Amino acid sequence: MILPITxxxxxxxxxMGEEITKDYPDLDKLIEDMFExxxxxxxxxxxAQQVNRAIRLFIIDTTPLKLENDEFTNKKQVFINAxxxxxxxxxxxxxxxxxxxxxxxxxxxxxxVVVMSYYDHDFGFHENVRFDGTLARVIQHxxxxxxxxxxxxxxxxxRKVLLNGKLRDISxxxxxxEYRMLLPKKRIKR
Numbered sequence: 239m240i241l242p243i244t245x246x247x248x249x250x251x252x253x254m255g256e257e258i259t260k261d262y263p264d265l266d267k268l269i270e271d272m273f274e275x276x277x278x279x280x281x282x283x284x285x286a287q288q289v290n291r292a293i294r295l296f297i298i299d300t301t302p303l304k305l306e307n308d309e310f311t312n313k314k315q316v317f318i319n320a321x322x323x324x325x326x327x328x329x330x331x332x333x334x335x336x337x338x339x340x341x342x343x344x345x346x347x348x349x350x351v352v353v354m355s356y357y358d359h360d361f362g363f364h365e366n367v368r369f370d371g372t373l374a375r376v377i378q379h380x381x382x383x384x385x386x387x388x389x390x391x392x393x394x395x396x397r398k399v400l401l402n403g404k405l406r407d408i409s410x411x412x413x414x415x416e417y418r419m420l421l422p423k424k425r426i427k428r
Contacts, residue, residue: 242417242420243415243418244287244338245338246388247421248290248420248421250291251388253386254385255286255384256294257294266359268289273299275417276337277299280302282299282302283377284337285383285384286383286384287383293384294384296381297315297316299315303376313373317377318357318358319357320384323366325349325378326349326350330347330348331347332372333345334389338388339389339390340408340415341415344389344401345393350375351370351374352368352378353366353368353369354381
């Protein structure tokens with residue numbers, strides 16, 4: 239089932255994800271729905287916060303990026319309770335976007351290598367796994383979601399100021415998204 243994607247301004251996007259166990263209710267169905275949602279929106283990653291769940295879960299499938307670099311072939315993965323232990327190398331800029339912030343792409347600087355531990359879909363534990371390059375970047379972007387952070391928090395302040403109007407429009411449902419979005423509840427003035 240394709241789920242609505244949480245839009246910029248929704249409080250769930252700012253929530254730190256809680257760790258889960260293999261007994262989390264309907265976990266297999268949630269993961270299946272997240273992949274279906276990500277593919278329908280033409281993304282390469284999706285975090286639980288983006289489908290209105292504040293848990294430590296994200297998925298990636300970098301297969302569409304194989305046109306840029308063959309290292310991405312068959313990189314469909316599930317990350318549960320992931321923790322980045324180390325980031326290495328000199329930061330490099332790369333244009334990022336986000337399904338929760340449609341139509342906005344900005345250069346974000348990140349380190350090219352991450353070392354992390356996580357559980358996979360079957361709750362197999364992977365310790366101190368190293369990821370490099372664009373794959374590491376996709377993982378860092380989705381990992382940030384589980385920490386309650388958005389990529390726009392990593393851009394230059396002047397760029398953030400210039401984006402305020404577009405961000406407000408996204409939170410009001412005025413965006414270029416070709417998929418269903420879950421908007422923040424409107425505040426009632428008293």
